[in-house]
Amino acid sequence: SINIVNSQYRTSSSTKIIEEIKLRKQILNQVDTLLKEINFARCNPKNYSLIKNLQFERLDTLLSKEPFLLDYELCKKAQSYSNKLSKDTYNLNYVVCQHSDMNYNESICFSTSLNKTIYQLILDKGSDIKGHRKHLLSIDNKDTKIGIGISYIPSLEWYVIVIVTE
Secondary structure (H helix, E strand, O other): OHHHHHHHHHHHHHHHHHHHHHHHHHHHHHHHHHHHHHHHHHHOHHHHHHHOOOOOOOHHHOOOOOOOEEOHHHHHHHHHHHHHHHHOHHHOOOOOOOOOOOOOEEEEEEEOOHHHHHHHHHHOOOOOOOOHHHHHOOOOOOOOEEEEEEEEEOOOOEEEEEEEEO
């Protein structure tokens, strides 16, 4: 009977590991999708506006920018902060950016889906905090590198997305 118990333990442990790997893979895919969407809006705002049917969002008046380059160090910063925020679910409505090293710009979004995230960040819609569009489309900065961190809060079924640029 000891072997049966150990076998069941390994099975439940393996299932948990497999679920965690699936979630990490899903998050990596979301990072890739988000980066492509932001870069499409940055590089060709007029076409982005046409394809997404955003004629009232005034993206077509923006100048094209170079695409962001995904930066490993910025990704580590973004992921670290995203992890921190996802553990503090009591203060999600009051996020204060307190970092010792503030030589980068950041956008923070809490969302139940990637589509809502893109809408909030690129269009400044569905969020009380404005300025993500200016930040990510580099309207008033010359940022060229980006880091994206995404954490999941299972109890709320929410994602915490942190994007930092420099």
